Amino acid sequence: MDFNSFKDTITQAQSIVILSHVNPDGDTLGTMCALYNAIKTNFAKEADMVYAGIIPEIYHFLPDIDKAKPAKDLAGKKYDLAIAVDVAAKDRMTDGLGIFDSAKKRINIDHHKTNNNYGDINFVRGDASCAGEVLLDICEALALKIDKKTAWGIYTALLTDTGGFRYENTQAVTLEKAARVIQYGADPALISRYCYESKPKNMVMLHANCMVNAKFYDDNKIACVCITNADMAKFQAKNDYTEGIVEDLRRIDTTEVSFVLKEVDDNTTKASLRSKSTDVSEIAQVFGGGGHKFAAGCTIRKPINIACDKMLDEIRKVL
Missing domain, CATH: 3.90.1640.10 (inorganic pyrophosphatase (n-terminal core))
Known part of the structure; x- marks a missing residue:
């Protein structure tokens, strides 16, 4: 340099x-x-x-x-x-x-x-x-x-x-x-x-709600949370309040890949991925995103429920 x-x-x-x-x-x-x-x-x-x-x-x-x-x-x-x-x-x-x-x-x-x-x-x-x-x-x-x-x-x-x-x-x-x-x-x-150690109360409440409603697939190797605009409104959450949720999912002992989907609008979903050993940057690249080997993100131009299905399909291809 x-x-x-x-x-x-x-x-x-x-x-x-x-x-x-x-x-x-x-x-x-x-x-x-x-x-x-x-x-x-x-x-x-x-x-x-x-x-x-x-x-x-x-x-x-x-x-x-x-x-x-x-x-x-x-x-x-x-x-x-x-x-x-x-x-x-x-x-x-x-x-x-x-x-x-x-x-x-x-x-x-x-x-x-x-x-x-x-x-x-x-x-x-x-x-x-x-x-x-x-x-x-x-x-x-x-x-x-x-x-x-x-x-x-x-x-x-x-x-x-x-x-x-x-x-x-x-x-x-x-x-x-x-x-x-x-x-x-x-x-x-x-x-x-x-x-x-300085998280707003509503951020903690949103995280708690996400953990309660988390979904697990394939012998609990895949963990995911879908956050809708209604969820954000319920907890008066700011956009950055979702930070850290995907890491919390990865901390679960059985989890290999975790992802969080956040609704942007009816046809746009933001995704964050984490893993313990799987290269999730390759998964993100399928949707035009990228990042690091064990931490990546992307935007999926689909409603959140369809985005979830598509993300699961791509993760299963590499697990």
């Missing part, structure tokens, strides 16, 4: 925007906030932070997250430099894609193996645990100052994309880097509390 190109490009840019993927998670948001502060601290420059969808409440603790704006609010604005973080495919920026494409220069920071290097400058490491880890590599290679705010963002990315350092993408080097980020100023106990 040509780390100097990162430094030179930021130095030359007069206007900078950082973009997340749609329905942002801890990695894309943590990396976005970390990069925002790294640019401010080391280059004395401001950057706009742009997201698509809704920022989950559990990530409102991130330093300067309140400065992030919905992509629709900045539509049409032109930048010298656009930086996408944790965006596997550039169409995952959805509302922010026009902002990214119209920039004079584009940087792509990511860790998805399926990333096709869509930026003018690409920092993509498929073996990294998260985009935050890639940003840490860049900062350390350039001897940039990593202040407390930057450390909090990177640690949040590391923590959440490894499932609290429990997933298969947790390696010795991951923990070594997490330790360094703590030395830079991250508070591991407090960040963990924000991410895993």
